[in-house]
Amino acid sequence: MNIYLFGIVFCLMFVFITVELIRRQKLQEQYALLWLTLGAVMVLFSFFPDILNPLSHFVRIYYAPSLLFLVGLLFSLVFIMHLTIVISKLHRRLTRLVQEVSLLQEQLKNGGAE
């Protein structure tokens, strides 16, 4: 199997899995949109690899695939950063939630008396 065919198969599978995850409501809408867009871009490039060359020439990158690596790496980095921010926010909310639940429990045990 040559690499182009592999690319095409992989991208189609990627899009299929993404749609399936959305259908089963395992992805939030905002991420669903992101992954679908990414999938579409990947499908585009795997079906028409020739558009990479003019694109990289346009931004003066002489070894075309390095443009892919650059964009891919930067995307991953930004996305991981985004996820860390989301986790931090969730962590803060979870802490507050646990505190509220425990305070309520204590109040219940005292017969709700203030």
Add this chain to the structure above:
Amino acid sequence: MRLLVIIPAFNEEESIGQVVRSIKHAVHKADILVVNDGSTDRTSEVARATGVAAVIDLPVNLGIGGAMQTGYLYAYRKGYDIAVQTDADGQHDAAELSKIVEPIMTGQADCCIGSRFLERTEYRSAWSRRMGIWFFTWMIEWMIGKTYTDPTSGFRAVNRDIIRLFADYYPEDYPEVEAIMLLERQRYRVMETSVLMHSRQAGRSSITPLKSLYYMLKVSLAVCITRIRNVS
């Protein structure tokens, strides 16, 4: 003035009963709150059995910062004027409690920290721990030009303003040093007073050597960030 003593406890069944009783014995008019930080032992039952403490059970372990904040939330909502935090392992002498509450009562300070090192006391600790304390003393002095002889001391009393502040935001793990920085930044009057402390009566410190290095770095960063953070 209504006084609440907050005791965060994580797996302290051996010492918590004695700690609660000695506090009640030393300061009759104080209410006592034990925040059981998701202990896996009988901490909660033992604390309840004393009959003189309210007990809050956190369903999951939040760490010392989250547990203390729960206590401050409780203190704020129940309208307490002064909150004292103290360890569950018997390091802090209940008889010394009034010493750190006194300056808050008289309005001398907003926060009063019990220090082991302000005057020579019998307290002795491992050199690694002293190194850590010296480091933070130096760090705070370097940043704000004020000397705290015992910045890691968890024996402190605060007034209603700070209760409200801490209910809203309290640093995560190993929060004592960061809290000093936060209060200094907000221009609260923080003071130290000399107290007697014991070596722990039961249980072990939750801080291992490797962890303490990690905490040093993390707390240092947090202190630096607090120094440059926007405060309103």
